[in-house]
Amino acid sequence: MSITGCRNDALVKLLNGVGYQPVLLPRTGLTPPELYVYKNEKLIRRGPLLDYLPPGAAIPDLQRGRLDSIQHHQTDKKSLGVAASFLGDALKCIGITSAPKLDLSFAKGRDITFSFDDVTYEALDPAKIDHMLGDLRTGAIPPEDIKGGYLHIAYDYAFAGSLSMRAAGDSSASFDAKAIQIGTYIDLGSQGKVTATDETTISFASKDGTQAAFAYKIGRLEHRGKKWFFFPEEESGDSFLADENEKEPYLLERGVVLRVEDE
Amino acid sequence: MKASEELAKRQREWPLSRSDRGAALLAKLAPLDVPELETLRLSSSLVVGEVGRTLPNAKTFHYPDGSHAIMLFSGLIDFLDAVTKILYGATNLFGPQKLVKATSTGEDVTRELQALFERWKPGGISDVVDPALSMSPLTSPAADFADMMAQAAQLFILSHEFGHVLFYRPPGEDDDPYATPVLTRSQEFAADTTGMRNLIRMAKTPSDARMHIAGVVVSLRVLAVFASLGHTFPNDHPQPIDRLYSIARSARAFCKTERDYWSLMPIAYAYDERLEVAGLRAIHSTDPVVPDFDRVFARLSAVLEAAVHRSVPHSKVLDTMRQDFRDVPPTVLEKVAQTAARMFPQVPVETESPTQDALWVEKAKLFRSLYDQWPEVARSAFQNAFEQLSHGKG
Numbered sequence: 001m002s003i004t005g006c007r008n009d010a011l012v013k014l015l016n017g018v019g020y021q022p023v024l025l026p027r028t029g030l031t032p033p034e035l036y037v038y039k040n041e042k043l044i045r046r047g048p049l050l051d052y053l054p055p056g057a058a059i060p061d062l063q064r065g066r067l068d069s070i071q072h073h074q075t076d077k078k079s080l081g082v083a084a085s086f087l088g089d090a091l092k093c094i095g096i097t098s099a100p101k102l103d104l105s106f107a108k109g110r111d112i113t114f115s116f117d118d119v120t121y122e123a124l125d126p127a128k129i130d131h132m133l134g135d136l137r138t139g140a141i142p143p144e145d146i147k148g149g150y151l152h153i154a155y156d157y158a159f160a161g162s163l164s165m166r167a168a169g170d171s172s173a174s175f176d177a178k179a180i181q182i183g184t185y186i187d188l189g190s191q192g193k194v195t196a197t198d199e200t201t202i203s204f205a206s207k208d209g210t211q212a213a214f215a216y217k218i219g220r221l222e223h224r225g226k227k228w229f230f231f232p233e234e235e236s237g238d239s240f241l242a243d244e245n246e247k248e249p250y251l252l253e254r255g256v257v258l259r260v261e262d263e
Numbered sequence: 264m265k266a267s268e269e270l271a272k273r274q275r276e277w278p279l280s281r282s283d284r285g286a287a288l289l290a291k292l293a294p295l296d297v298p299e300l301e302t303l304r305l306s307s308s309l310v311v312g313e314v315g316r317t318l319p320n321a322k323t324f325h326y327p328d329g330s331h332a333i334m335l336f337s338g339l340i341d342f343l344d345a346v347t348k349i350l351y352g353a354t355n356l357f358g359p360q361k362l363v364k365a366t367s368t369g370e371d372v373t374r375e376l377q378a379l380f381e382r383w384k385p386g387g388i389s390d391v392v393d394p395a396l397s398m399s400p401l402t403s404p405a406a407d408f409a410d411m412m413a414q415a416a417q418l419f420i421l422s423h424e425f426g427h428v429l430f431y432r433p434p435g436e437d438d439d440p441y442a443t444p445v446l447t448r449s450q451e452f453a454a455d456t457t458g459m460r461n462l463i464r465m466a467k468t469p470s471d472a473r474m475h476i477a478g479v480v481v482s483l484r485v486l487a488v489f490a491s492l493g494h495t496f497p498n499d500h501p502q503p504i505d506r507l508y509s510i511a512r513s514a515r516a517f518c519k520t521e522r523d524y525w526s527l528m529p530i531a532y533a534y535d536e537r538l539e540v541a542g543l544r545a546i547h548s549t550d551p552v553v554p555d556f557d558r559v560f561a562r563l564s565a566v567l568e569a570a571v572h573r574s575v576p577h578s579k580v581l582d583t584m585r586q587d588f589r590d591v592p593p594t595v596l597e598k599v600a601q602t603a604a605r606m607f608p609q610v611p612v613e614t615e616s617p618t619q620d621a622l623w624v625e626k627a628k629l630f631r632s633l634y635d636q637w638p639e640v641a642r643s644a645f646q647n648a649f650e651q652l653s654h655g656k657g
């Protein structure tokens with residue numbers, strides 16, 4: 001299931017372009033690698049890959065770093081109604097799972113854009129995943145999901161330290177954010193803090209630095225005979241005209257933000 | 264099945280601006296004449312659909328649950344639609360004692376095709392030109408014929424993709440997991456031949472059969488032009504020009520008689536030549552296109568047929584062929600003359616098709632009546648060929 005108001009959004013396209021699938025995870029604190037089933041447009045988290053490996057198995061060290069190519073890039077302009085819904089979802093990505101009050105009426109009908117800031121990643125080199133699959137035990141995952149090729153491993157998670165909301169438009173567009181009492185419109189409860197960065201921008205961050213990934217890189221798993229294979233790139237298919245483009249990273253679905261359900 | 268889900272996903276990712284033309288093509292072919300494919304289709308393990316990508320391509324995907332999805336990109340469908348509409352812009356339509364004159368000149372058409380090909384760049388074509396924007400729109404029946412030929416070209420590609428399903432073998436655990444499944448060269452040729460045969464069998468009339476084979480040839484010639492423009496084909500993939508020659512050989516083998524072949528091919532050869540010329544211009548080649556034997560004889564046969572139907576005056580036959588007879592090398596002319604000797608015999612041939620017998624008798628009569636008016640070089644070649652044939656029979 002994808003969330004509304006984001007199809008083919010500029011930020012979604014940017015993320016897709018660098019191989020990230022935007023997602024809305026059900027909770028914070030999740031790190032790669034994890035197993036997922038994507039079937040009939042439903043994305044279900046099946047838990048850490050480690051849970052499906054024999055006791056004593058270890059996950060290689062994760063790589064961590066900044067994702068400068070993504071931070072500060074803005075979404076398309078969103079109308080007030082869509083923006084309120086998007087804000088509620090986007091706050092979850094920075095660890096604010098419930099906000100007692102999200103009133104955007106101070107925007108006075110102006111369109112709004114969002115961007116993720118302080119963007120970082122935690123990733124496992126996909127080349128290392130193949131070597132971990134020899135003893136994969138799929139447990140309670142339905143065999144038809146395995147046979148159908150619905151099983152996936154997410155191996156690279158993107159996190160944001162904060163979220164910015166801006167008045168869209170030319171340089172004169174403004175919320176007068178410094179002048180208004182922002183706290184009377186937005187209450188993030190005990191989880192988050194909100195500040196007016198300047199007249200046009202309001203910034204959101206969690207109080208304790210908790211984060212949920214807002215996008216991840218994922219590949220599909222295939223069981224052939226007794227072996228498992230991991231495909232982090234898009235299958236190119238048999239082409240009538242040969243494909244000249246380089247292989248693209250695998251995506252569950254382009255152009256959308258997928259809502260993840262826990263098993 | 265996974266194939267249906269994946270097709271639906273691609274259609275969400277690249278939405279269509281109209282109804283699914285890929286699914287409509289499959290409906291035209293159903294029920295499929297290969298039992299394995301028909302079983303897959305009926306169980307939804309084989310799905311076909313259009314995906315709104317602008318690249319001129321078609322792809323077949325195979326899934327672990329044994330299902331297959333053939334995805335025809337809108338760019339390919341639009342490209343072939345544009346090519347056939349442009350080609351018909353300069354096509355005179357001959358009916359019995361009737362001529363529907365073309366709205367554009369041959370030069371207009373070559374220029375438009377050249378412009379269409381020039382939009383192609385390695386990696387794809389950004390946007391297909393709508394010929395309606397730059398040429399006089401086609402009216403019926405030319406528009407209907409253009410649609411029929413475009414559809415034939417698309418059905419041929421779909422039939423070829425069926426070959427990718429039919430020949431597919433799931434990879435085993437010891438196969439290279441990252442190797443893309445490809446057909447062998449012989450399987451590629453076989454897939455083309457099957458596609459071509461299916462299309463000819465689907466034709467309800469001889470006229471439809473001509474359109475269908477022309478659609479096949481047009482689709483392969485378009486690929487050949489892409490190759491000349493720089494599109495690289497993998498080594499294990501036959502070059503389009505080889506596939507084109509192979510289709511011509513297969514069509515010959517498929518036809519019961521040589522006469523059937525020449526009855527089938529005139530439009531295909533005419534459009535093939537037009538596309539080649541436009542393709543050469545697109546790569547800025549100054550090489551002249553010297554007509555080969557097939558094209559020259561197909562042209563001779565076609566213009567004789569038009570004259571017999573009184574769609575054009577007899578003088579048009581001479582005007583049409585004079586340049587060919589002047590330009591072609593002696594070896595080509597000799598081959599044309601030998602074929603003419605076989606196809607236009609003095610003693611009429613009787614077959615199971617009296618209508619065709621009568622038509623070819625008239626064509627033979629007209630051809631012979633013009634003998635004194637052919638250029639000297641052609642007269643001499645024809646004389647030799649008729650004598651050789653007569654001695655051979657004697």
